[in-house]
Amino acid sequence: MDHENVREVDPELADALENEIERQNSELHLIASENHVSEAVLDAQSSVLTNKYAEGYPGARYYGGCQYADEVEEMAIDYAEELWGAEHINVQPHAGTQANLAVYSAMLEPGDKILSLELSHGGHLSHGHPANFVGQTYEVEHYEVDTETGYIDYEGLKEKAETFEPDIIVSGYSAYPREIEWEEIQEAADAVDAYHLADIAHITGLVAAGVHTSPVGTVDFVTGSTHKTIRAGRGGIVMCKEEYADDIDKAVFPGAQGGPLMHNIAGKAAGFKEALQPEFEEYAQQVVDNSAALADQLQEHGIELVSGGTDNHLVLADLRESHPDVSGGDAEEALERAGLVLNGNTVPGETRSAFDPSGIRVGTPAITTRGFDEDACRTVADLIVKVIDAVDEGTTDETIPEVKEQVEELCEEYPLYDTPQQSKALADGSGE
Ligand SMILES: Cc1ncc(COP(=O)(O)O)c(C=O)c1O
Incomplete structure (x- = not known):
């Protein structure tokens, strides 16, 4: 996948589009409302x-x-x-x-x-x-x-x-x-x-x-x-x-x-x-199973979940008990630096504000599209907690690069779109 036609018009615009492919490939999208569509849909x-x-x-x-x-x-x-x-x-x-x-x-x-x-x-x-x-x-x-x-x-x-x-x-x-x-x-x-x-x-x-x-x-x-x-x-x-x-x-x-x-x-x-294909039912069931695994693993780490769990594609974690000094906004910002993209979210009975809420919302639709299973989602939960702990302890400088490396390894294990480099190699015959 590349944007060669755009590049002829505006290299800067093509760079932005190709950087976005790289970003989606190399980060984990945990925003509950996002997904990665197929190349057919694109x-x-x-x-x-x-x-x-x-x-x-x-x-x-x-x-x-x-x-x-x-x-x-x-x-x-x-x-x-x-x-x-x-x-x-x-x-x-x-x-x-x-x-x-x-x-x-x-x-x-x-x-x-x-x-x-x-x-x-x-x-x-x-x-x-x-x-x-x-x-x-x-x-x-x-x-x-x-x-x-x-x-x-x-x-x-x-x-x-x-x-x-x-x-x-x-x-x-x-x-x-x-x-x-x-x-x-x-x-x-x-x-x-x-x-x-x-x-x-x-x-x-x-x-x-x-x-x-x-x-x-x-x-x-x-x-x-x-x-x-x-x-x-x-x-x-x-x-x-x-x-x-x-x-x-x-x-x-x-x-x-x-x-x-x-x-x-x-x-x-x-x-x-x-x-409408039978695989989609498997995908949707996996989204929910992955969400349950991620929820369970967050709880194993002592994170409190709104409603105590999940029945669907998302988990809403309330950080007030486990990490009273870390807001959802702080967590969102640090997690993004580690390549874990999600959003800070208000929780019922919110005591902070919509701009700096007390929770985080974590969704599994996009990582399930990449092929993540329950074990991989438990690893994602471990990484999320590692970063939030680091924010709490003031050790993000050491922890975030470590977690980012693990995120990149996961991304390589579960690849998404062809990179512009792969597409170019295919186009000029130098790739497979
Ligand atoms: C419950 C609900 N309704 C409507 C919307 C709006 O959808 P759109 O962004 O397609 O306008 C959203 C967006 O996330 C949503 O969560």
Whole structure:
């Protein structure tokens, strides 16, 4: 993989792109919302469909020359139907956030009420944070996780729904390590006649593979990002019951977007097709098994985990007990220097701030794509703790280079993309 065509236009830009390949190859990506797509997805995403305007939907476009755009979008929809089994699917949202906006704008009036999970308990900005358009347009209140157990407080949610009387309840989260009880939340929605939006951005792949229960068929709307655990082209998706199909389609286009990003929709089709192969189920199961192994090993080292473990692709570690003087931000910064890329994260009952939180979020989707198994994930946990201990003890100067070397060895053992050098060698015949 190289960027020779870009190099002819701008060597500096090509350097940045090739450095990013090297960075992804030589560091471990533990950000729970990231993954490494296949070269097939990259290929589809960089296709000439980037040139095509296709406003409208397959068979009903506002421009000519859309026959192949139609084919590609229909494939993406058909594959998505097979993966998630929804009655209606729109693959045009530019991202997960836009998918959520489409649902709100289709079903709500400005000033209507949204009940969603508190951001510092694992929610997402697009669920109604005041800094986001959603928080500024609708009246938002939050439910929480039980700070003792780390699990969603379903009873509290139901009580909140009774008093607040929301128009829509949002479930699905950014930093929640446990299985989500869709039925429980649906009961709360039914009791107050509210819509229910399940945002499965993080767990699209786990749901498609059946390693997390599906909200499809239980809730009114399901949204997601297509580049996280499902490992397809970058973007968003909305799924809904047939009765809402027209409203959702109109809310996406022309309501909130112009021409669809057809090259990304091609990337979605390629990734969805890959996810329909039997190996994807094995991958998704391995993501979860790896997360459990990593969680267990962190606990072996005395690290406290929110909810005491994980059922999905991520682990949320609360450093306050084991390392009271190390913030999630400090840990993130030191770990990145060691080639372990993750994010500092707020924890339920946060006592620091969103900018310098008390926890770290660790995800296994990307390292599982590289081929990591449970043993390798236990090693990753050992390395994470080694770095955090070093921050605590003020010994990072000695420890970080050591850990970085071990990370690089792991990266070599589980290679990712062809390097630009390998591609050049292949192109000029000097490589294998
Ligand atoms: C629960 C949830 N919803 C929506 C999004 C937004 O997705 P995107 O970045 O595709 O807009 C995220 C991002 O991580 C998320 O965690």
